[in-house]
Amino acid sequence: MPPSTTPDLPDAETQIGWYQRMRLLRRFEQNAVELVDEGDIIGIVHEYVGEEAIAVGACAALTEHDVITSTHRGHGHILAKGGDPARMYAELLGRETGYNKGRGGSMHIADLDLGIFGANGIVGAGAPMGLGAAHMFKLRGEPHVAVPFFGDGAMNQGVLLESFNLAVIMELPVIFVCENNGYAITTPIGEMTRGELFERAAAFGLAAEAVDGMDVRAVYRAAAAAVARARAGGGPSFLECRAYRYSLHNVAKGVPREDDRPAAEQADWRGRDAIERLAGELTEEGLWPDGARAEIDDEVDAEIEGAIGFARNSRRPDPDSVLDHMYAVTYPGLPAAGWE
Amino acid sequence: MARELTYIAALNEALHQSFAADPSVIMVGENIRGVKRSETAGLDGAFGADRVIDMPISEPAFTGFATGAALSGGRPIVEFQVSSLIFVAFDQLVNQAAKLPLMLGGQRHLPVTYLIMGAGAGGGRAGQHSDNPYPFLMHAGIKTVIPSTPKDAKGLMIAAIREDDPVALFAPAGLLRREGEVPEEPYATPLGEGVVRRAGDQITVVASGNLVRKAIEVAETVAADGISVEVWDPVSLLPLDKAGLAETVAKTGRLVVFDDSNRTCGFAAEVSSLVAERCFHDLKAPIKRITRADVTTPFSNPIEYASLPGRERLEAAVRALLA
Structure with a gap:
């Protein structure tokens, strides 16, 4: 069932803002990889490069009251929902000023005040939490929605399929956003899944469609229609956004980076780059003046530089705080230390 | 003479009083509505199907649903009809609910109660319906209580719901029909006191x-x-x-x-x-x-x-x- 109406695109200023956000997502990730290589980030980082149009397009249809749940590849969702790159880098660098005070790292960054329930290290696991949030909105009579993001690999995870059913029977204001980048780590989707993903979702009773995930305008239009329907009590939807990650599944210092995916395939997707596409459209349609792009790119780089500086200058958590935040309410001996 | 209730009726009274006292309390589980003789009797009639929610046989999804509700201002109770069902929901219990408060750096509290009914061996229920799996949850850091009297069943149910962390309450199969003195007013039995x-x-x-x-x-x-x-x-x-x-x-x-x-x-x-x-x-x-x-x-x-x-x-x- 396709959306009944196709929302108009917002004004030029807003679309220029999308360009800026997408550029911010990309530069954030490219710099994060450098920080991994330089040893500033300990552990692994899953780059979102190539998929920027999905997070930016979908979150453009949301307000700060709406909730998103994210994935192991979560930086893009958080930035698109309004996350602060400085506090994000601080988290990646394990600093006390990070979103999670250095307790979560790349795979768990969250900003509950912005409705960001957090990245998640377990595939598909965030989706049911979005449903719980959506139910509380409904119970309180609030017009907000929840958007679980997940990848094509999650389409074979039981809890996600359970969540499709639950959202449908409870008529929850939820928009499931499937980022189909074609691979679960290195396994092509076709080897693990038969049929179209959006058709599988439709079989659960979700209003489901597939859109070009390399086109921020297409993602926005589909998301805005689904969000409007959900806010009006029209129930849950499913958007399959087809895109490509330019990078490997993840990066860690010292781990070889050999990409076995076909070169022609990679070149083809890179040729459809979402950022270049929107920039071209804005130019072609005369929606931004000459030189605007270079100016924005400089602004983004300056913001990134400032954010990294903030993170590097922040202190690491005190070892004495190791037991903090396990519980809201502690008791004598709880949590137990491991040495007394 | 002091009033006596069965253990299960004491749980029921605790649930009714908790729902009445706090509109953010909700409950999810399987077959929890429309029952006449159980710990959830009368809840849906008194508080509505939006707060007393029958769930499909999807333990992982409804356990995660409760986590999301708790992050959104709810105070959910998740009922597991059989104690071994927690294993079906283990990712959501252990990887998600138990770990989230620390991983979030304390951004939000996670007030969820897991009510685990009929725990332990009830006689002739065999390998998948006789577990008493509290050590698994304790190992994962989930607060765990096992009331041994109807009075504590009520007091600990109320305490678990009020606690701002995940708490598992195991209600042993062998105690559910036993009677004991139970005060009528709401009261919380403190955690951590033997x-x-x-x-x-x-x-x-x-x-x-x-x-x-x-x-x-x-x-x-x-x-x-x-x-x-x-x-x-x-x-x-x-x-x-x-x-x-x-x-x-x-x-x-x-x-x-x-x-x-x-x-x-x-x-x-x-x-x-x-x-x-x-x-x-x-x-x-x-x-x-x-x-x-x-x-x-x-x-x-x-x-x-x-x-x-x-x-x-x-x-x-x-x-x-x-x-």
Whole structure:
């Protein structure tokens, strides 16, 4: 069932803002990889490069009251929902000023005040939490929605399929956003899944469609229609956004980076780059003046530089705080230390 | 005369009073609406299907649903009809709910209650319906309580719902129809406080849930032979009243841990090592454990019974310690 109406695109200023956000997502990730290589980030980082149009397009249809749940590849969702790159880098660098005070790292960054329930290290696991949030909105009579993001690999995870059913029977204001980048780590989707993903979702009773995930305008239009329907009590939807990650599944210092995916395939997707596409459209349609792009790119780089500086200058958590935040309410001996 | 209720009716009263007191309380589970005689009786009629929500057979999804509701200002209760069903939802319990508060750096509290009904062996229910899996949740850091009386069932249910962290309440199968005194007004029984259920001065038996009653029966039996047993009920297993445990061991100098979970890495193992570490010089004899055997609960009655911690084995252990 396709959306009944196709929302108009917002004004030029807003679309220029999308360009800026997408550029911010990309530069954030490219710099994060450098920080991994330089040893500033300990552990692994899953780059979102190539998929920027999905997070930016979908979150453009949301307000700060709406909730998103994210994935192991979560930086893009958080930035698109309004996350602060400085506090994000601080988290990646394990600093006390990070979103999670250095307790979560790349795979768990969250900003509950912005409705960001957090990245998640377990595939598909965030989706049911979005449903719980959506139910509380409904119970309180609030017009907000929840958007679980997940990848094509999650389409074979039981809890996600359970969540499709639950959202449908409870008529929850939820928009499931499937980022189909074609691979679960290195396994092509076709080897693990038969049929179209959006058709599988439709079989659960979700209003489901597939859109070009390399086109921020297409993602926005589909998301805005689904969000409007959900806010009006029209129930849950499913958007399959087809895109490509330019990078490997993840990066860690010292781990070889050999990409076995076909070169022609990679070149083809890179040729459809979402950022270049929107920039071209804005130019072609005369929606931004000459030189605007270079100016924005400089602004983004300056913001990134400032954010990294903030993170590097922040202190690491005190070892004495190791037991903090396990519980809201502690008791004598709880949590137990491991040495007394 | 004080009012008496069954254990299950005490849970029911706690739920009704908690729903009435706080509009953010909701409940999810399987077959929780439209029931006449159970812990959820009358809840949907009184508080509506939006707060008392029947769920499909999707334990992972409804457990995660509760986590999301808790992050959004709700105070959800998740009912597991059978204790072994927690294994179906383990990712959502252990990887998500238990870990989120720390991973979020304390951004939000996670007030979720897991009500685990009919815990333990109910007789002839075989391997997948007879577990008492509290050590799994305790190992994951989930606060865990096992009320042994109707009065505590009500008080701990209310306390668990009010607590700003995930709390698992195990309601033992063997206690649900038992009656006891229950005050009518709402009250919370504090977590982390053990109770001496029977005073004695020669041996401490640590017992919880369904085993408290059995330990008291054994204590009465051996009392005829002049053996004085103190029965100490931890009530709350995590947090554990370590001071109360040390106090009773200091008083008696002998300890039997009587526990209805598996032996290896079970609750009795934890209590024994705590006492060995902290009370070594108070001990007059080695610590003994009477626990489940490390086997899947068998179906047929003689072997089911033989796999569980029973009165005879406790009595033998108590007598052996003073022989």
